[in-house]
Amino acid sequence: MENNKRYESGLKAMEELFSQDVRTGMEGMKKISPDFWEMIVSFGFGDLYARKSLSLSQREIITLTTLITQGAFDQLKVHLQAALNVGLSKEEIIEVIIHCAGYVGFPKAVQAMGIAGEIFDKNE
Amino acid sequence: MENNKRYESGLKAMEELFSQDVRTGMEGMKKISPDFWEMIVSFGFGDLYARKSLSLSQREIITLTTLITQGAFDQLKVHLQAALNVGLSKEEIIEVIIHCAGYVGFPKAVQAMGIAGEIFDKNE
Amino acid sequence: MENNKRYESGLKAMEELFSQDVRTGMEGMKKISPDFWEMIVSFGFGDLYARKSLSLSQREIITLTTLITQGAFDQLKVHLQAALNVGLSKEEIIEVIIHCAGYVGFPKAVQAMGIAGEIFDKNE
Amino acid sequence: MENNKRYESGLKAMEELFSQDVRTGMEGMKKISPDFWEMIVSFGFGDLYARKSLSLSQREIITLTTLITQGAFDQLKVHLQAALNVGLSKEEIIEVIIHCAGYVGFPKAVQAMGIAGEIFDKNE
Amino acid sequence: MENNKRYESGLKAMEELFSQDVRTGMEGMKKISPDFWEMIVSFGFGDLYARKSLSLSQREIITLTTLITQGAFDQLKVHLQAALNVGLSKEEIIEVIIHCAGYVGFPKAVQAMGIAGEIFDKNE
Amino acid sequence: MENNKRYESGLKAMEELFSQDVRTGMEGMKKISPDFWEMIVSFGFGDLYARKSLSLSQREIITLTTLITQGAFDQLKVHLQAALNVGLSKEEIIEVIIHCAGYVGFPKAVQAMGIAGEIFDKNE
Numbered sequence: 001m002e003n004n005k006r007y008e009s010g011l012k013a014m015e016e017l018f019s020q021d022v023r024t025g026m027e028g029m030k031k032i033s034p035d036f037w038e039m040i041v042s043f044g045f046g047d048l049y050a051r052k053s054l055s056l057s058q059r060e061i062i063t064l065t066t067l068i069t070q071g072a073f074d075q076l077k078v079h080l081q082a083a084l085n086v087g088l089s090k091e092e093i094i095e096v097i098i099h100c101a102g103y104v105g106f107p108k109a110v111q112a113m114g115i116a117g118e119i120f121d122k123n124e
Numbered sequence: 125m126e127n128n129k130r131y132e133s134g135l136k137a138m139e140e141l142f143s144q145d146v147r148t149g150m151e152g153m154k155k156i157s158p159d160f161w162e163m164i165v166s167f168g169f170g171d172l173y174a175r176k177s178l179s180l181s182q183r184e185i186i187t188l189t190t191l192i193t194q195g196a197f198d199q200l201k202v203h204l205q206a207a208l209n210v211g212l213s214k215e216e217i218i219e220v221i222i223h224c225a226g227y228v229g230f231p232k233a234v235q236a237m238g239i240a241g242e243i244f245d246k247n248e
Numbered sequence: 249m250e251n252n253k254r255y256e257s258g259l260k261a262m263e264e265l266f267s268q269d270v271r272t273g274m275e276g277m278k279k280i281s282p283d284f285w286e287m288i289v290s291f292g293f294g295d296l297y298a299r300k301s302l303s304l305s306q307r308e309i310i311t312l313t314t315l316i317t318q319g320a321f322d323q324l325k326v327h328l329q330a331a332l333n334v335g336l337s338k339e340e341i342i343e344v345i346i347h348c349a350g351y352v353g354f355p356k357a358v359q360a361m362g363i364a365g366e367i368f369d370k371n372e
Numbered sequence: 373m374e375n376n377k378r379y380e381s382g383l384k385a386m387e388e389l390f391s392q393d394v395r396t397g398m399e400g401m402k403k404i405s406p407d408f409w410e411m412i413v414s415f416g417f418g419d420l421y422a423r424k425s426l427s428l429s430q431r432e433i434i435t436l437t438t439l440i441t442q443g444a445f446d447q448l449k450v451h452l453q454a455a456l457n458v459g460l461s462k463e464e465i466i467e468v469i470i471h472c473a474g475y476v477g478f479p480k481a482v483q484a485m486g487i488a489g490e491i492f493d494k495n496e
Numbered sequence: 497m498e499n500n501k502r503y504e505s506g507l508k509a510m511e512e513l514f515s516q517d518v519r520t521g522m523e524g525m526k527k528i529s530p531d532f533w534e535m536i537v538s539f540g541f542g543d544l545y546a547r548k549s550l551s552l553s554q555r556e557i558i559t560l561t562t563l564i565t566q567g568a569f570d571q572l573k574v575h576l577q578a579a580l581n582v583g584l585s586k587e588e589i590i591e592v593i594i595h596c597a598g599y600v601g602f603p604k605a606v607q608a609m610g611i612a613g614e615i616f617d618k619n620e
Numbered sequence: 621m622e623n624n625k626r627y628e629s630g631l632k633a634m635e636e637l638f639s640q641d642v643r644t645g646m647e648g649m650k651k652i653s654p655d656f657w658e659m660i661v662s663f664g665f666g667d668l669y670a671r672k673s674l675s676l677s678q679r680e681i682i683t684l685t686t687l688i689t690q691g692a693f694d695q696l697k698v699h700l701q702a703a704l705n706v707g708l709s710k711e712e713i714i715e716v717i718i719h720c721a722g723y724v725g726f727p728k729a730v731q732a733m734g735i736a737g738e739i740f741d742k743n744e
Contacts, residue, residue, distance in 0.1 A: 003623060029606070032613035033590045035671075036597070036605075043663050044602050048226045051655075053219040058185065062220055065186045066227040069193040071319060071567060072603040094281045095177040096186055101284070102172045103190040105475040106292050107320040109284075110277070117280035127251060153482070156489040157466045159299075160473070160481075167291050168478050175283075195443060195691060196479040218653045225656070227601040230664050231692040233656075234649070241652040296474045301467040309430065310437045310468060314475040317441040319567060342529045343425040344434055349532070350420045351438040351725040354540050355568040357532075358525070365528035375499060401730070404737040405714045407547075408721070408729075415539050416726050423531075443691060444727040544722045549715040554681065558716055561682045562723040565689040591673040592682055598668045599686040 003042065010046030016056060017049070017082040056086040061096055068100045068112045076112060080119040090120055127166065134170030140180060141173070141206040180210040188220050192236045193228045200236060204243040214244055251290065258294030264304060265297070265330040304334040309344055316348045316360045324360060328367040338368055375414065382418030388428060389421070389454040428458040433468055440472045440484045448484060452491040462492055499538065506542030512552060513545070513578040552582040557592055564596045564608045572608060576615040586616055623662065630666030636676060637669070637702040676706040681716055688720045688732045696732060700739040710740055 014023055030037040049059055060083040067076040083093055093116055101109035138147055154161040173183055184207040191200040207217055217240055225233035262271055278285040297307055308331040315324040331341055341364055349357035386395055402409040421431055432455040439448040455465055465488055473481035510519055526533040545555055556579040563572040579589055589612055597605035634643055650657040669679055680703040687696040703713055713736055721729035 003626075006623075028613070029609060032609055032616070033594070036590070036594050036609055039594070039597065039667065040602060040606065043667070044226050047659060047663070048223055051219065051222070053215050054223065058182075059223055061182065061185055062189045062223050063227065065189040066193045066224060066601075067603060069190045070228070070601075070603065072607070074607060075603040091177050094284070095175065098175070098281070098284050098287070099172055099178070099183055099186050100190060101287065101477075102168050103187065103477040103479060104194070105314075105318075105473075105477045106288060107315060107318065107323040107475060110288065111320070111322060113277060113280055113284055117276070120280070127254075130251075152489070153485060156485055156492070157470070160466070160470050160485055163295060163470070163473065164478060164482065167295070171287065171291070190477075191479060194477075194479065196483070198483060199479040218656070222653070222656055222659070225601075225659065227603060229597075229599040229601045229686075229690075230660060231599060231687060231690065231695040234660065235692070235694060237649060237652055237656055241648070244652070292474050296471055299467065299470070301463050302471065306430075306433065307471055309433055310471050311475065313434045313437040314441045314472060317438045318476070339425050342532070343423065346423070346529070346532050346535070347420055347426070347431055347434050348438060349535065349725075350416050351435065351727060352442070353562075353566075353721075353723040353725045354536060355563060355566065355571040355723060358536065359568070359570060361525060361528055361532055365524070368528070375502075378499075400737070401733060404733055404740070405718070408714070408718050408733055411543060411718070411721065412726060412730065415543070419535060419539070438725075439727060442725075442727065444731070446731060447727040540722050544719055547715065547718070549711050550719065554678075555719055557678065557681055558685045558719050559723065561685040562689045562720060565686045566724070587673050591671065594671070595668055595674065595679055595682050596686060598664050599683065600690070 006042040006046035007038065008046075009050040010041035010044070013045040013049035013056075014041070017045075017060075017085060018078070019081075019085075022078060022081070057083070057088050060086055060088060061092075064093065064096050064112075065100060068097065068108055069104045071108055071111075073111060073115060077115055077119065080116055081123075084119070084123055090116075130166040130170035131162065132170075133174040134165035134168070137169040137173040137180075138165070141169075141184075141209060142202070143205075143209075146202060146205070181207070181212050184210055184212055185216075185220055188217065188236075189224060192221065192224045192232055195232055195235075197235060197239060201239055201243065204240055205247075208243070208247055214240075254290040254294035255286065256294075257298040258289035258292070261293040261297035261304075262289070265293075265308075265333060266326070267329075267333075270326060270329070305331070305336050308334055308336060309340075312341065312344050312360075313348060316345065316356055317352045319356055319359075321359060321363060325363055325367065328364055329371075332367070332371055338364075378414040378418035379410065380418075381422040382413035382416070385417040385421035385428075386413070389417075389432075389457060390450070391453075391457075394450060394453070429455070429460050432458055432460060433464075436465065436468050436484075437472060440469065440480055441476045443480055443483075445483060445487060449487055449491065452488055453495075456491070456495055462488075502538040502542040503534065504542075505546040506537035506540070509541040509545040509552075510537070513541075513556075513581060514574070515577075515581075518574060518577070553579070553584050556582055556584060557588075560589065560592050560608075561596060564593065564604055565600045567604055567607075569607060569611060573611055573615065576612055577619075580615070580619055586612075626662040626666035627658065628666075629670040630661035630664070633665040633669040633676075634661070637665075637680075637705060638698070639701075639705075642698060642701070677703070677708050680706055680708055681712075684713065684716050684732075685720060688717065688728055689724045691728055691731075693731060693735060697735055697739065700736055701743075704739070704743055710736075 060079060063079050064083055067079060097109055097112045097116060187203050188207055191203060221233055221236045221240060311327050312331055315327060345357055345360045345364060435451050436455060439451060469481055469484045469488060556575060559575050560579055563575060593605055593608045593612060680699060683699050684703060687699060717729055717732045717736060
């Protein structure tokens with residue numbers, strides 16, 4: 001795949017995952033480091049999310065799990081909304097967090113569940 | 125759910141996930157701490173894997189992801205086999221690891237992929 | 249132990265550890281996921297804190313240490329207060345953090361000590 | 373405290389914690405980097421373990437907990453033995469690991485319990 | 497090296513790294529635990545930063561990398577400024593973060609780059 | 621940069637870092653997942669190591685630091701040798717590990733120093 005195509009396919013995956021507002025916020029990165037922005041889009045979204053074999057909702061299950069495990073709660077907010085956007089139900093998201101409790105311990109699971117509650121409220 | 129039922133439903137989930145050999149190995153824990161063994165079965169498998177809302181193969185996607193993220197490679201071996209046992213394809217497992225590369229970095233993803241290669245060879 | 253008893257013994261442990269205000273805040277979890285709330289109380293507090301062999305103040309030494317090590321500073325706040333509630337002295341808590349400095353590095357120890365300072369001030 | 377005294381008090385703490393064999397093994401570090409060896413003894417043991425306010429057995433509870441949390445299982449082996457040496461019972465050590473299960477998840481707790489089983493066997 | 501000299505050489509390293517304001521803020525630690533403050537200065541800065549073999553700017557590359565890897569973003573702010581103070585260019589700092597993306601994953605790298613953007617703005 | 625060029629520049633960076641033997645070992649990944657191998661070379665080495673602004677020896681300082689911080693000791697072995705290959709001295713590598721001790725704690729630093737000792741011996 002040519003690099004232009006990687007970038008374009010990354011942008012397309014981002015459109016499916018995030019609202020226009022969120023994507024505009026992310027583009028702030030372009031000003032700090034245009035090269036890093038290009039990597040985020042081409043590699044992070046073009047090379048990864050745009051691949052076959054797993055659906056976007058399966059990919060968001062993976063993303064939520066790794067973010068909870070590493071305690072990356074700022075990114076978790078964005079991806080909890082993305083998970084809803086690509087079709088995961090609240091029930092499924094809660095279930096991911098409960099499953100994680102046994103694998104990463106309660107402190108991170110409790111924090112994740114609290115953030116999920118906030119995101120769910122915004123989607124009422 | 126009564127405690128006996130939690131334990132029994134944990135044993136049943138373990139039967140679907142692991143071979144008899146693996147389960148016998150796990151029972152070694154019973155000798156070190158019977159209480160801890162009871163928790164592993166009743167909470168770890170009875171309260172978590174036996175829940176509805178996510179299938180066993182979806183749960184293994186979560187489990188693989190959190191184990192890769194925390195670098196728990198001994199447990200990863202066991203759950204790579206469990207993932208195959210409950211119906212994930214090699215292609216899907218590889219895809220989980222590739223997706224993780226962008227979220228946890230290449231060192232852990234490379235190590236996970238090497239272990240996956242070994243488990244796949246055993247299943248030829 | 250029956251499940252009702254696990255839940256009740258969890259509530260009892262929570263009463264020894266946390267003020268009424270903190271417990272009311274925690275109950276917000278019940279609204280997001282009643283099942284997760286049940287697990288927190290029955291497993292997190294009933295199965296763990298209510299066990300014998302270690303005192304509540306020894307258990308808080310463990311809890312403070314693991315929270316510092318994993319950088320879970322929001323939960324650390326709550327448990328620094330709990331540690332005081334179950335009888336650890338300021339001097340002992342400071343000592344836990346100093347010991348951790350050698351095991352987890354200064355960044356996390358410094359952050360923990362700063363938070364401890366705030367909690368100590370509230371308890372003047 | 374003068375630096376000579378820091379080093380001497382570190383050596384003394386190490387004698388209480390570790391067997392002669394283990395200490396001889398640790399001294400291999402002296403050959404790779406004499407400066408680092410000096411830091412381990414003077415800071416790691418002299419400045420930390422030799423402090424008052426917590427007993428050596430309380431310090432080993434902290435050490436076991438942080439090692440389990442960060443997955444440092446090679447060091448855990450050495451400190452499980454040290455924990456026994458300074459007077460923690462098997463029952464108390466098992467209890468530390470069980471308490472950790474709720475805070476760091478089962479994978480690390482299970483691995484720690486397996487290693488504890490091996491160390492206990494050597495002490496029969 | 498005598499202990500007084502360790503402390504003095506620590507203070508001297510801190511003067512090269514941090515502004516007077518930052519150092520005054522850090523001294524708040526002295527009130528919570530004078531012993532811990534002494535360790536931070538004598539060990540953290542005296543024993544480590546004041547050593548030869550690596551320049552202060554090389555040491556800040558190490559510090560930025562470990563803080564990004566462990567997600568210690570509060571400390572990262574302080575050390576991004578310190579990195580500029582001891583002569584690293586914005587371009588080099590951006591490059592450290594980009595290199596880290598492949599080793600720790602994008603969530604932590606993205607968060608680090610956002611903070612770097614804020615620090616760079618303050619230095620315009 | 622076209623994708624062919626990313627892959628080629630990745631291979632070129634790998635030649636500077638690793639011996640033929642190590643690179644042949646790494647290529648085993650190609651058999652498990654050709655796509656993942658392509659990412660490792662094109663992104664991991666082509667997009668990252670082949671960039672300007674930092675020298676290969678500065679990049680290895682970053683790599684060693686992040687591997688020590690995350691406890692990725694299998695990869696650390698390979699990169700300790702790579703660090704020597706691109707011109708870091710033993711003294712500088714030891715210094716990186718000592719600096720890390722204050723930031724990640726002694727358990728990981730001690731383990732890293734032990735592995736460094738083994739690699740240094742092989743290079744006598």
